[in-house]
Amino acid sequence: xxxxxxxxxxxxxxxxxxxxxxxxxxxxxxxxxxxxxxxxxxxxxxxxxxxxxxxxxxxxxxxxxxxxxxxxxxxxxxxxxxxxxxxxxxxxxxxxxxxxxxxxxxxxxxxxxxxxxxxxxxxxxxxxxxxxxxxxxxxxxxxxxxxxxxxxxxxxxxxxxxxxxxxxxxxxxxx
Amino acid sequence: xxxxxxxxxxxxxxxxxxxxxxxxxxxxxxxxxxxxxxxxxxxxxxxxxxxxxxxxxxxxxxxxxxxxxxxxxxxxxxxxxxxxxxxxxxxxxxxxxxxxxxxxxxxxxxxxxxxxxxxxxxxxxxxxxxxxxxxxxxxxxxxxxxxxxxxxxxxxxxx
Numbered sequence: 001x002x003x004x005x006x007x008x009x010x011x012x013x014x015x016x017x018x019x020x021x022x023x024x025x026x027x028x029x030x031x032x033x034x035x036x037x038x039x040x041x042x043x044x045x046x047x048x049x050x051x052x053x054x055x056x057x058x059x060x061x062x063x064x065x066x067x068x069x070x071x072x073x074x075x076x077x078x079x080x081x082x083x084x085x086x087x088x089x090x091x092x093x094x095x096x097x098x099x100x101x102x103x104x105x106x107x108x109x110x111x112x113x114x115x116x117x118x119x120x121x122x123x124x125x126x127x128x129x130x131x132x133x134x135x136x137x138x139x140x141x142x143x144x145x146x147x148x149x150x151x152x153x154x155x156x157x158x159x160x161x162x163x164x165x166x167x168x169x170x171x172x173x174x175x
Numbered sequence: 176x177x178x179x180x181x182x183x184x185x186x187x188x189x190x191x192x193x194x195x196x197x198x199x200x201x202x203x204x205x206x207x208x209x210x211x212x213x214x215x216x217x218x219x220x221x222x223x224x225x226x227x228x229x230x231x232x233x234x235x236x237x238x239x240x241x242x243x244x245x246x247x248x249x250x251x252x253x254x255x256x257x258x259x260x261x262x263x264x265x266x267x268x269x270x271x272x273x274x275x276x277x278x279x280x281x282x283x284x285x286x287x288x289x290x291x292x293x294x295x296x297x298x299x300x301x302x303x304x305x306x307x308x309x310x311x312x313x314x315x316x317x318x319x320x321x322x323x324x325x326x327x328x329x330x331x332x333x334x
Contacts, residue, residue: 029201
């Protein structure tokens with residue numbers, strides 16, 4: 001058995017306490033650092049709707065609206081397709097009419113609806129037959145609400161974000 | 176160095192190492208906090224810019240669409256300079272639903288070639304077509320972090 005002083009000599013209570021306190025402080029500091037980075041990541045993500053998504057949505061919609069000859073607002077795609085119950089209040093469906101070079105007027109529909117995969121802003125092209133199929137594509141799935149309205153003859157699009165953001169774009173029909 | 180002293184010095188060194196690591200961790204934390212703030216603060220500024228940019232699309236569209244007669248009437252939303260109209264508006268809402276507000280000041284300025292009745296000094300010689308030209312101006316002011324920012328949109332209307 002080794003009974004030399006170096007093996008018998010242990011740590012004092014103060015040394016142990018200090019070591020434990022430092023260990024705890026280092027652990028707490030590491031956790032705080034981790035939590036801080038997570039918080040920043042959450043804030044960063046929360047800012048994405050207004051800084052990235054909303055301007056892109058606005059760009060897509062303004063390109064479409066800018067080329068349209070006229071527009072109508074409806075409460076549902078069925079109403080929009082039938083041309084019934086047009087309104088100027090906040091509406092989820094916007095019908096755009098485009099005149100083609102041959103003079104034929106075609107229609108497309110922007111609709112904020114849930115087609116079983118969550119809410120999204122869909123874009124439909126209305127066929128000449130008038131029978132509407134599936135949407136061509138969706139513009140966005142991020143907003144919690146998209147509503148179109150007319151104020152002083154100006155088309156307005158209000159986008160509500162997932163973190164209670166609200167941004168409203170406006171545009172005339174002529175660009 | 177005597178053996179006992181060397182051993183206690185080694186034990187003490189462990190404490191110094193731990194203290195150093197804690198200090199380094201604190202420094203890293205502070206540096207990362209600063210780096211993160213450096214990223215987030217400009218983005219916060221961008222958010223307000225996005226909201227104000229979106230709002231001025233309305234001012235521009237309204238100025239373009241308003242009938243000319245209404246624009247030049249006594250009840251015009253854009254009174255003739257030096258008279259101005261000032262309105263408090265909500266630009267939008269930031270994450271968390273925080274409303275951002277600003278002030279819109281509207282006025283319209285006559286072209287120098289307008290006839291005197293339309294605010295100019297033009298004559299039949301300088302303005303034979305009797306054109307009425309107005310610069311329709313909206314200035315939006317809003318505050319970010321104690322600083323006041325202004326954004327303006329000017330539309331030329333003529334008849």
